[in-house]
Amino acid sequence: MEGVKITLKVNDEEHQVIVDERSTLLEVLRDKLLLSGAKEACGTGECGACTVLVDNKAVLSCLTLAIEAEGKSITTIEGLARNGNLTKLQQAFIDKGAIQCGFCSPGMILSATALLLETPFPNRIEIQKALEGNLCRCTGYNKIVEAIESARDKQNG
């Protein structure tokens, strides 16, 4: 197969992969690196299920070419927990009932992680604004917003 050899730094590990220039970051994460936490629910950047962090910013991996991500630090949902310990935000999602079917959860948690990195004390409106690009059909967003507020208070408390 023709392709480009690139090095992707994903979850603090470097991976050399041969990719088609047209491949999206989502395809490479899922199909080459077998990191299936990032989901494809629309493939056109409308739902946020494929959200990952690129240099700590929330990015739609279905609209990002893999070759664009070379040299940057990519974090997927698989890279949040350290030594099996979940982040406060992941734990808050579980405790507050913010997860139902769970298909949006990886993207939702990563969008919220990026928010808390950039704005440590977001108010409710800022939280809702940060999640605008992440669709959830199960929860109505109520428990998701509560979970982020609870993680905000815990990390800063």
Place this chain on the structure above:
Amino acid sequence: MDSIIGKSVPRIDGPIKATGQAKYTVDIRLPNMLCAKILRSPIPHARIMHIDTSRASRISGVKAIITGRDTWDVRHGFVETPRYPADQYVLANDRVRYIGEEVAAVAAVDEDTAIEALDQIEVVYEELPAVFDPLEAMKPDAPEIHPVQISDLSESYKNIGGKCENSFGDLNSAFDHAHLIRKDRFEAQLRTHCYLEPQATVAQYDSNGTLHVWTSSMGVFRKRMHLSRALGMPASRVHVHKSWVGGAFGGKIDLFSHEFCTSLLSIKTGRPVKFVAEREEIFSCFRHGQPMIIDLETAVDGQGLLLGQKVRCYNNCGAYRGSGAVLIFLCWGFVVLPYRVPALDYIGYSIYTNNPVRAPQRGHGAPQIRFAIESQLDMIAEELGIDPIEIRLKNARRKGEMLPNGDPIRNAGLVECIEEAAKRTDFLKKYWENTTQQKESNYIKSGIGIGVSSYFTGTLIYPNNSAAIVKFNDDGSVHLLTGALDIGQGAETILSQIVAQELGLKMEDIHVIAGDTETTPVDIGSWISGLTLITGNAVKKAAEEARRLLFLSASRELDVDPTDLELQDRRIFVKETGKSIHFARAIARHIKENGGDPIIGHGYFRGLKNAATGPSLKNAKGAWSDSYAFDAQVAEVEVNTKTGKIRVTRALTSHDCGFPINPLLVEGQIDGQVSMAAGQAIGEEVLMKNGITLNPSFLNYKIPIATEMVENDYIDIITEKYERERHFITKEVGEGYVSGILAAISNAVANATGVRAKKLPIKLNPIYYEEKREEKK
């Protein structure tokens, strides 16, 4: 003993879902796997004259192509009864009846090759006249989509896929003696589920002749039944595996062509095959909810007491019957459930049109019916000069009443639901204030509205029952085997809570093996609103059986009567003395004294125990359900009358869901339903023209986003208990609460503006509004 039942314990699948470890069907990847794609009809109604796959099959990397010739006359249906035989083909035979109907399927080494093969399949169609509007399709001169098969249809209508008729009481007398009669037509739009995980199936036919299937569904046993029938294979050779499900909301229950085709392609190639639907494909070709026209005539006395109703429902069921014939029965039910109607004349028609097939969607008829009835009730109250609370309290069903089909309402907290909802929201004060400010010049208006609904809790449709197995390990920990499929509602969590409660265990002591047709017993599934009641009681009985055997051994070990014992933290205690032994000792003794039996509890449960079958879809006679949930919901809205923009600001759900096993999960169900209703009330609509979907994307079919979150409040009117040694009664909570709030939002908009919406979604035309306001002055 500490109770774990009724507690908001976090869901047990939380950690694997929060870390991305949970494997959904789209994540299943098998070695040597092929990619499947489906060729769909571009024409709404046509004869297939010729299909040529020869060019496509010569493409390198194409491994198999199937068409209707391979599956001739293989039919399936949501219901398959003598009155309603299966009418849908797994692949079109000699005719297509909607844009998107499956014509051929390809398995290839990768997606690009599969798509190229679809392009190279030649199909010659001869176009036929098509019809899209249900009222047009009923006319005797309409194009025929299917011959009418209902032998007792007295009308000369065409394209009738289903008819449900029921009447009782003296309707003529009710209308003759009425103080007021209202006649209105209401219309509910085509809306869709928007489950986030696309429809997906992986199939692997192994060399031993077993077909392994992973599919995004709402119940593995129903899928197995359909697949084994359609493929002509014994159920024992169709193994539907568990995968996590990324939402369904009614849209993943039926058999889908892609599930059959993926399976057959795997059988033909001997390789694993995967199909994942594109989002555009889902919006354009897959099954949505059911749009409906409702003609509603209601007679009341001077105080607003219902005297009689005449109801006609026209359901646009699409090109095949789908769940349409069930829906028009359910609509009858949602008319008679919450309020006493002494006389009724009901007919529901399900009408074939050249549109995609329709499925259940959360509420399955209730949102449409309750929107109509609750809207009209407010209109009646206004005409009579009484308030929306009073008219509802007057007509609300109470404990001990009987439904027209003979089902008893054993418990009903509806009156309390309405009263508490009104009190908590200060409803009447706001309602009259808003009514006054309709005439004022401010353009941001506030509105408050109430809607009432009721929903059934499981009924008899395959699989009618659930069974469960609880098996002890040597150390006293437990495996629960259940066929239940957790589609996000938390099935595995509440079933574990029941086992923990019955066996005095902690949640972490229990491991659940679920949703696998080979290793777990049959299960009713996550789709008929009966899982907690039916599966929950099966699990409870299995745990009780395990406990009985455990106590038997422990009583010998401790030399007391089994009734003197209780359980906690894997220990068995003598109640009076506090003397105890570990589970492990009792289990070891049981194995020793019973020929090696390690203690396995087996439980089973079926609803409507004395009924041979479920209710009649033809005339709504016969038992329907064991228990009914009731709710009253209040919505508050803000309307910008200059732009027509509506915002749902707050919602209150006052509900009687029986005994809530996990209140946190109950709240989560309500949040999701309120949000879905808000979307359906003010924006969501699949727009179609001549069978073509005009807005097949999340950008153009707008579901609520985080900034449109509705602030929710809940009141739980608990009418049931969870008790030892008898089955518990819980009521459904997963889909009944879309309807009341949907109606409440519409009523709130009317309260804000004085303008009444009779069509969903509510569209406020600012110019029309101004005219109305001028009139009112």
